[in-house]
Amino acid sequence: MKSTVEQLSPTRVKLNVEIPFEELSGDFDRAYQQLSQQIRVPGFRPGHVPAKIIEARVGRDAVLQQVVNDALPAKYSQAVTEADVKAISQPEIEVGDLVHGQPVTFTAAVDVRPDITLPDYSKVSVSVDPIEVADSDVDEQLDALRQRFGTLVAVDRGAKKGDFVTLDLSATVDGKPVDDATTEGLSHEVGNGDLIDGLDDAVVGLKSGESADFTTTLIAGDHAGEDAKVTVTVTAVKERELPELDDDFAQLASEFDTVDELRGDVSQRVADSKKYEQAGAIRDAVLDALIEQADFPLPEQVVADEVEATQHQLVHALGHDDTQIDRFLEAQGKTRDEWESESKAEAEKSVRTQLLLDAIADADDTEVSQEELTQHIVMQAQRYGMPPQEFIQQLQNANQIGALYADVRRNKALATAILGADVTDTTGAAIDTSEFFGDDDAEAGDEPAKKTAPAKKTAAKKTAAKKAPAKKAATKTAAKKAPAKKAAPKKDAE
Known part of the structure; x- marks a missing residue:
């Protein structure tokens, strides 16, 4: 098989592929075998109908068409691999004239990853708010605990x-x-x-x-x-x-004997919660800085697919009814043009983020172990309130394991960039990011690893500790197809 690559734009190429006819011999054998099982000819058992009779029944051209359609996905993937093309969208395939005994030719236009010049992490400087625990923060959590017993x-x-x-x-x-x-x-x-x-x-x-x-x-x-x-x-x-905030209440609602001990525990947990909030702010700030410094063109078709996927959620929820969509947007104070513009801006940022983090992961040879992937799947299952095995089954049914793997890899890449960046708080104090993004503490590049909680759970601990804010994913989650995933052509491509 011979193939050449034609650069259509910085983000799109065309593969020109020629397949010698003799390379399809195995595909012809499989096609005849399949048709032999389907065709009923007097005097022949199913699966034993000769090729000549099959051709006479369905036509040689029809057999050739089926062979080419069946062979295209593998031949396309082979051409992409041999040409080292980083395909990130569904290809648009055009098959040349099919003549029995002659080479089969086809072209495949596909979006590819652009060349990205990565910023120097050490020159990325961000500042976030410092961690401050006010008495009012502790009082708020204590009041929430009292409300549970009110x-x-x-x-x-x-x-x-x-x-x-x-x-x-x-x-x-x-x-x-x-x-x-x-x-x-x-x-x-x-x-x-x-x-x-x-x-x-x-x-x-x-x-x-x-x-x-x-x-x-x-x-x-x-x-x-x-x-x-x-x-x-x-x-x-x-x-x-509400019950009085006294020692009796502390003993009722927690493992502590005095209200001072309870307050001290709540104060520490509020501080921990604010650490997680700060870690999230660091992650977002570094990512925004990286995106700002890395300028590269975006694949138009990938962006268009992302816009369509985002808008489809609303369109589907409103029954694909344009009148209902317009009414909903009006209630939100938006015109359809504004909605289209916002959707495109969000899609462009999402695609840019994914491509940039993929490039960082490639440059650093970032890998994801089976343990890291499993940890991430378990965490995602917990967020959705599902048993891990059921969650995995749904991912497999939706063919999304690869997308989830890509998410973990990108998050690990972002953690690498964060560790190399200069991070301070607004007072000028340096922040040690290794606590949340270092190899020892980070959980598969996902959200900052939480310290192991004591085995005994009390009402005070469940209420006083604010849940760490859900991570704004550096990339889209497995609910959507990752642009980095190579897609096979449709069988009926012509």
Whole structure:
């Protein structure tokens, strides 16, 4: 097989491939064997129909077409490997005229990784906020713990922020009831903003048995983006009574004997949480600095595919209904042009990030061990609340193990860059990034490794320790196909 590479642009090439006809002999044998199993000819058992009879039945050209279609994926991959082409998109394949006995030719236009000049990590300098634990931070966590042990008591007064109310809701659009916006006996904490816009303002001041009307814009359902008149009726108002913060409470809610010991533990956990927040800020700042310093062209088709994948989530959720999409965007204060522009900007940043981190990983010969991949899969499964084996099965069914591997590799590459960068806080103090991004502590380049917690779990520890913010992935997660993944051509490419 002979192939040449034609550079169409810095991010796109065309492979010109010629396959000697004799190289397809094995493919012909397989094609005849498959057709022999399918064709029924009197006097011949299935699987034993001669090739000449098969050709007479389906035509020589049809057999040749099937052979070429079946052989194309492997021949394309072979050409990509031999030419050392770093393909990152689905190829556009055109097959030349097929003549029995003559060489088979095809072209494959495909996006490739651009040449990237990597920045000098030592010249990357970023600054983040210092770690500061205020008394108010500790008090906030202690109050959250007290709320877990609080009791709800019915009150005969108007509802106020922080109260728990039981509500009946009904809505109409243009005077017609909206079934999916109607409910009874709904529990709601006034002021948390979890439900619909305008509800909290309408509820404040209402006593049990009182109602109020307000107008809001629906964000889901058949009437998404439309204004609805909502009637809310309060059927119960309760306030939460909190236990006193004293030694008795410390003994009830934790493993500690005194409130001072409890406060000290909460303070330490708040500090740990802020460390994780700082680590996340460092990661984002270094990544932004790297992207700013590394200027390179982006593959247009890869960006377009990323935009389509991002927009498809909303389009699919709204039933592919253009009217519903426009209403939803209007409710968000966006035009379709603005949505398109934002989607493209996000896609460009995502693709640029992936390509840059791939280049860093290649330059450093970054590898991912089976243990690191397994750790990452287990962590992802925990985030989705799924058993690891079930999560792995879903990844395999979606053919996403490779994408997850690429994510881990990119995150390890980013950790390498962070370790080489100059990182300080806004006071000018140097920050030792090895605590979170060093080889000993980092978990497969994912989020900073957490210190092993004591085996005994208490209510205080579960409440006082703020959960470390979920890592803003340096790359897209396995939910989307990684651009770095080579894709085989479609069998029916012509």
